[in-house]
Amino acid sequence: MAQAGKATAGKANSEEYLRMYTQMVRIRAFEDQANQLYLSAKMPGLTHMYSGQEAVAVGICEALTVADKITSTHRGHGHCVAKGAAFKEMFCELLGKEEGYCRGKGGSMHIADQSNGNLGANAIVGGSMGIATGAALSAKQLGTGAVAVCFFGDGATAQGLMYEVMNMAALWKLPVIYACENNGYSEYTKTAEIAAGSLTARAEAFGIEAHTVDGQDVLAVNALTQDLVARARKGEGPFFMELMTYRYHGHHVGDINRTYYRSKEEETLWTTQRDPITRLGDWLTQEGLVAAADLEAIRTEVAEDAEAAVAYALAAPYPDGSEVDMHVYAATDPATLQPGA
Amino acid sequence: MREITLSKAVNEAIAEEMRRDPCVFVIGEDVAEAGTPFKVLSGLVEEFGTDRIIDTPISEPGFMGLAVGSAMTGMRPIVDLMFGDFLFLVMDQLCNQAAKTHYMSGGKLSVPLVLRTNLGATRRSAAQHSQSLHALVAHIPGLKVAMPSSAYEAKGLMKTAIRDNNPVVIFEDKLMYQDKAGVPEEEYLIPFGVANIKREGTDITLIGTSSMVQVAEKAALILEAEGISAEVIDPRTIVPLDEATLLASVRKTSRAIVIDEGHQSYGITGEIASRLNEKAFYHLDAPVCRMGAMDVPVPFSPALEDLTVPTPEGVATLARRLVAGEMLHG
Numbered sequence: 065m066a067q068a069g070k071a072t073a074g075k076a077n078s079e080e081y082l083r084m085y086t087q088m089v090r091i092r093a094f095e096d097q098a099n100q101l102y103l104s105a106k107m108p109g110l111t112h113m114y115s116g117q118e119a120v121a122v123g124i125c126e127a128l129t130v131a132d133k134i135t136s137t138h139r140g141h142g143h144c145v146a147k148g149a150a151f152k153e154m155f156c157e158l159l160g161k162e163e164g165y166c167r168g169k170g171g172s173m174h175i176a177d178q179s180n181g182n183l184g185a186n187a188i189v190g191g192s193m194g195i196a197t198g199a200a201l202s203a204k205q206l207g208t209g210a211v212a213v214c215f216f217g218d219g220a221t222a223q224g225l226m227y228e229v230m231n232m233a234a235l236w237k238l239p240v241i242y243a244c245e246n247n248g249y250s251e252y253t254k255t256a257e258i259a260a261g262s263l264t265a266r267a268e269a270f271g272i273e274a275h276t277v278d279g280q281d282v283l284a285v286n287a288l289t290q291d292l293v294a295r296a297r298k299g300e301g302p303f304f305m306e307l308m309t310y311r312y313h314g315h316h317v318g319d320i321n322r323t324y325y326r327s328k329e330e331e332t333l334w335t336t337q338r339d340p341i342t343r344l345g346d347w348l349t350q351e352g353l354v355a356a357a358d359l360e361a362i363r364t365e366v367a368e369d370a371e372a373a374v375a376y377a378l379a380a381p382y383p384d385g386s387e388v389d390m391h392v393y394a395a396t397d398p399a400t401l402q403p404g405a
Numbered sequence: 406m407r408e409i410t411l412s413k414a415v416n417e418a419i420a421e422e423m424r425r426d427p428c429v430f431v432i433g434e435d436v437a438e439a440g441t442p443f444k445v446l447s448g449l450v451e452e453f454g455t456d457r458i459i460d461t462p463i464s465e466p467g468f469m470g471l472a473v474g475s476a477m478t479g480m481r482p483i484v485d486l487m488f489g490d491f492l493f494l495v496m497d498q499l500c501n502q503a504a505k506t507h508y509m510s511g512g513k514l515s516v517p518l519v520l521r522t523n524l525g526a527t528r529r530s531a532a533q534h535s536q537s538l539h540a541l542v543a544h545i546p547g548l549k550v551a552m553p554s555s556a557y558e559a560k561g562l563m564k565t566a567i568r569d570n571n572p573v574v575i576f577e578d579k580l581m582y583q584d585k586a587g588v589p590e591e592e593y594l595i596p597f598g599v600a601n602i603k604r605e606g607t608d609i610t611l612i613g614t615s616s617m618v619q620v621a622e623k624a625a626l627i628l629e630a631e632g633i634s635a636e637v638i639d640p641r642t643i644v645p646l647d648e649a650t651l652l653a654s655v656r657k658t659s660r661a662i663v664i665d666e667g668h669q670s671y672g673i674t675g676e677i678a679s680r681l682n683e684k685a686f687y688h689l690d691a692p693v694c695r696m697g698a699m700d701v702p703v704p705f706s707p708a709l710e711d712l713t714v715p716t717p718e719g720v721a722t723l724a725r726r727l728v729a730g731e732m733l734h735g
Contacts, residue, residue: 133478167511176510183477184510188501194470195502201471202478205430205456212474225497228467235462391512392546394570401568403592 078353084126084282085348086362088118088341091142093363093370094151095313098141098158098172102317106378108160111172113313114142119340120245120307121146123285124213127293133181133199133212135192138173139311140185143215148180151373162383169383169391181210190216190223193242197229200240200302211239211296219250221263227270230302234270239296241289242267242304245279247311252325267304279309280340283347310334406587412445414556414588415521415577418563419446419483421592423453426481429567430457432468433485441485443523443582469495469520473503473572476518481567486522489576490536495520503572504547517570521563523579524666525616526703526714535703535710537615537666540673542574543644549597550644551575554618556586558641561595569597578616578666598645602654606636609660609724612651612677613639617664623717624724633728643673648680655681659690660727664715669697691727696720 095115101107114121117139125134125146136143144154149165157164158172165175176184183199186192196214203210220226221244233240250258264274277288285307292303312335314322348354399405409417423429430453431446437460440447450458461468465486472482486495503516524537543550549571553559559577566573603618604625613621618639625635636654640647655661661681663674674695681693699713726733 135474165511166509166513169511170509174509176506176514178510178513183474184506184514186502188497191497191502194467194472194498195474195477197467198471198474198476198482199478200474202475202480205475206428206479225466225470228462228464229470231462231464232467232471391508391510393549394507394512394515394517396568396570401565401594401596403594405568 080126081344081348081353082362084122084286085341085344085359086366087122087126087146088282088344089363089366091118091121091145092341093366094141094145094154097155097370097374099313099317101158101374107158109171110316110318111158112139112316113311114139116312116334116339117245117247117279117309118142119282119285120243120279120309121215123282124243124289126286127289128181128211128213130181131208131210132293133183133196133210135183135196135199135212135214136185137192137215137217137220138185138187138189139217140173140175144175144177144182144185147177147182149175149177149182151370152376155373155377156380159377159380160382161377161380163380167383167387190220190225192216193220193223193226193229197233197238197240200233200238201236203239204236209297211241211293211301213241213243215243215245217250218244218246218248218255218259218263221266222250222258227266230267230270230272233302234272237299238302239299240302241292241296242302244304244306245309246306247309249311249315249326251315252319252322254325263306264304272302272304274304274306276306276308279307280338280343282340282344310338406589408585409556409588410583410585411553411556411559411577412443412582414560415445415563416447416449418560418567420449420452422564422567423449423457428479429481429483430459431483431485432459432461432472434461434463434487436460436485442487443579445582446485465491465494466498469498470502472518473498473506473516476503476516477506477514481517483519483521483567486520488534489522489524489538490533492522492538492541499542499548499572499574500545504545507571508547515570516572518572519563519566520572520574522574522576524576525578525580526666526698527710528580529705529707529710531705532702537576537698539574539576539643540667540671543673547572548644549573549642551597551642552615552640553577554613554615554639554641555581556584556588558595558639560588561593562641564594565597568594576615581616595641597642598647599641600647600650601639601641602636602650603639604635604637606634606658608634608658608728609662610636610638610651610654610658611662611664611720611724613637613664614643614673615666617666617715620715620717620720621664624720627717627721628724631725633724635724646677648684651677651681652685655685655693656688659688661693662696662720662723662727663693664696664720666698666714668700669695670700672697691730692733694723694727694733696723
């Protein structure tokens with residue numbers, strides 16, 4: 065299958081390709097474990113699987129630095145892993161454990177990993193669009209050169225907030241990239257039934273340059289993002305990307321019987337013909353950049369890591385009850401509240 | 406001491422803090438050249454420029470959201486929400502995002518922003534420009550809520566709000582912008598959670614917020630003429646609330662009326678009265694009473710609007726009955 069990003073192919077880039085491959089495998093392994101945790105009733109609550117969309121998160125985050133910010137969604141594990149998060153703290157968070165990224169207070173839908181520039185997943189559909197745009201405003205005001213990427217799904221394009229912040233981002237040329245992961249479904253409804261016209265045209269109406277890209281082709285996603293990030297850093301932003309992708313699972317882990325809104329044939333087509341990990345792996349071996357056995361070794365190692373992290377998280381302690389009213393308010397140093405301070 | 410208007414006091418507070426900290430900026434509708442419809446921010450854009458006094462489109466949720474993101478990433482925005490009634494438009498960004506970010510991130514992220522807005526009826530502005538909605542935000546853990554009662558408080562509380570590392574909502578009474586009060590030339594800040602005993606008394610405690618402090622003070626004068634000694638307390642911030650000062654006063658006077666311009670039902674008056682009942686019950690000689698705004702949308706007609714808010718005469722009448730030991734019910 066064609067890889068739109070292959071213009072940059074070559075031995076020199078093998079390391080990057082392998083890293084992207086590994087990161088996609090890590091997301092898949094994380095989600096497989098998370099799904100098992102849910103199915104075996106070991107996870108409180110429920111969660112939304114990112115499986116199938118790995119090329120989007122990885123292609124984009126591999127074009128960012130640690131200083132660049134992202135905002136994520138309820139389907140956010142992939143963004144979190146791609147931006148550099150560790151399995152152990154993520155699984156601890158999913159299980160509500162003290163060692164989780166948010167000390168168990170956020171859970172699956174609110175993982176934030178500030179150390180890697182992940183400002184957090186968000187359980188309000190479209191709720192992070194202002195936050196990402198605000199992070200871009202800070203970057204501009206502080207002159208940090210950082211870029212913000214706002215991940216959201218096609219469903220979130222129905223939220224009015226998006227249009228308010230895109231308008232301001234365009235007026236003020238903010239270094240923000242709106243990354244619309246169009247997986248075809250707005251929860252349990254076909255996106256075609258809830259979205260009039262074209263999504264990219266909505267961004268273009270604000271004078272925002274918009275691109276549509278195959279979201280199952282990690283090299284294409286990465287090449288486009290590299291270009292847009294570089295331009296955003298120069299003040300040419302904002303940009304809008306529509307990434308055509310597919311979620312393998314239901315809206316959430318409990319959404320098992322879903323033939324009423326999408327067919328098994330359609331699911332099979334995407335999982336067997338368009339899988340982003342298989343596509344990159346096949347291309348890497350066909351180009352002779354890596355041996356199939358090496359890819360197998362990566363998958364095995366990542367699976368073992370994920371398994372070990374789950375075992376660790378299952379055994380890890382819950383936060384002490386005394387933490388329940390901790391972190392409601394941030395501390396303010398009393399010295400700063402003195403006149404002359 | 407010099408006297409300045411509440412409007413000028415807010416302006417000074419913001420200007421001083423913007424000079425002190427380059428990360429502080431103002432964002433909202435018509436804040437720059439227009440200086441807001443109430444002219445509170447006049448002159449700031451001339452000193453700080455349009456990069457720090459940022460005019461936005463009429464997109465309240467949008468600029469509220471931008472402020473949350475910018476606060477999470479190193480800036481200290483002051484969001485100017487033209488009317489308190491527009492809080493309903495920004496609720497998701499304020500209550501689901503700003504208020505919860507520090508907690509949901511286990512303390513890793515914080516949102517140091519100020520949302521300055523207003524409250525207050527009797528300006529003949531009808532139901533969508535007259536509400537006092539502080540109880541709505543006071544209900545949400547993670548937000549702090551300040552309610553200045555004069556120019557002095559407006560300046561000192563605003564400066565503290567800007568330096569606080571949390572989202573703070575500060576409500577100015579839009580009818581008080583031209584009211585003058587003594588404001589020192591030298592810098593001062595008013596800490597949150599410290600009530601101000603405006604007037605000492607022994608027979609009844611009148612707890613008022615924002616402009617209701619003036620109502621309570623006027624009621625105290627009426628009562629004084631009748632030989633009733635009223636203590637007047639201004640909590641200054643309702644989150645955090647200086648419960649200790651309120652309790653100490655009520656334990657002394659044994660009676661209290663809580664006066665606030667929010668709707669009476671499910672509001673601030675009920676919350677404070679309930680805390681006093683729970684913690685000072687055996688010191689009470691009368692039920693703690695609430696006086697909030699009537700539970701009606703604010704009407705336009707002056708003949709109707711004036712009926713909806715607490716008045717000094719109304720407070721004095723109720724106080725008189727409490728002190729006389731009249732049965733209010735039953």
